[in-house]
Amino acid sequence: GQNIDQPTEMTATEGAIVQINCTYQTSGFNGLFWYQQHAGEAPTFLSYNVLDGLEEKGRFSSFLSRSKGYSYLLLKELQMKDSASYLCAVIDSNYQLIWGAGTKLIIKP
Amino acid sequence: GAVVSQHPSRVICKSGTSVKIECRSLDFQATTMFWYRQFPKKSLMLMATSNEGSKATYEQGVEKDKFLINHASLTLSTLTVTSAHPEDSSFYICSANLERETYEQYFGPGTRLTVT
Numbered sequence: 001g002q003n004i005d006q007p008t009e010m011t012a013t014e015g016a017i018v019q020i021n022c023t024y025q026t027s028g029f030n031g032l033f034w035y036q037q038h039a040g041e042a043p044t045f046l047s048y049n050v051l052d053g054l055e056e057k058g059r060f061s062s063f064l065s066r067s068k069g070y071s072y073l074l075l076k077e078l079q080m081k082d083s084a085s086y087l088c089a090v091i092d093s094n095y096q097l098i099w100g101a102g103t104k105l106i107i108k109p
Numbered sequence: 110g111a112v113v114s115q116h117p118s119r120v121i122c123k124s125g126t127s128v129k130i131e132c133r134s135l136d137f138q139a140t141t142m143f144w145y146r147q148f149p150k151k152s153l154m155l156m157a158t159s160n161e162g163s164k165a166t167y168e169q170g171v172e173k174d175k176f177l178i179n180h181a182s183l184t185l186s187t188l189t190v191t192s193a194h195p196e197d198s199s200f201y202i203c204s205a206n207l208e209r210e211t212y213e214q215y216f217g218p219g220t221r222l223t224v225t
Contacts, residue, residue, distance in 0.1 A: 033213065033214075040200075040219075040221075041218065041219065042202045042204075042216035042217060042218050042219040043153070043202075043216050044216070045213055045214075045215070048213060087152065087153070096155075097143075097155070097214065099152050099153045099154075099155075100152065101151070101152040102152050104150075
């Protein structure tokens with residue numbers, strides 16, 4: 001079956017750095033997304049990786065290793081507003097988007 | 110950027126009634142739209158993929174006669190929850206693809222449905 005694993009919840013301190021991991025086993029791979037979702041709101045796009053390596057975008061960076069079926073989202077200089085759920089999603093060989101359950105990130109002062 | 114709107118944002122209805130949710134792509138044409146539902150503290154669950162001018166493709170376990178989807182134009186898809194029951198209470202979110210190459214989905218703001 002297809003599976004995406006990410007931690008259920010993480011806690012970090014304001015101003016610090018946090019890494020949210022995502023591992024996947026899917027039938028084929030056509031890209032990986034990270035989305036941010038605040039409580040009661042729809043997801044918003046953060047990043048898209050289809051090639052191995054690190055993509056940096058401001059305070060957020062996303063890494064992909066296709067051979068390991070692994071990605072991470074790195075958040076630097078954490079702010080209280082970064083408290084949200086972070087969803088990992090993979091496009092499989094049928095171009096279906098497979099969603100992880102999300103990681104709830106709690107930022108403490 | 111690509112903007113997707115949803116209406117209504119919140120709706121409360123009585124058990125047995127039907128509710129229609131609209132999803133519109135405001136500044137682009139969306140050949141494909143997606144409908145999701147999300148229960149509290151749970152991940153997104155794809156309900157169906159809606160293609161303009163054709164029947165929607167429903168995910169396994171989703172009742173197509175209960176969740177009617179109409180994608181009448183390249184900018185509008187509707188989801189009608191028929192004969193709603195309290196267990197249908199959920200957060201319904203639509204999304205649309207802008208470019209096939211990246212498959213990035215742009216999400217609407219969601220509709221909170223409460224069935225009493």
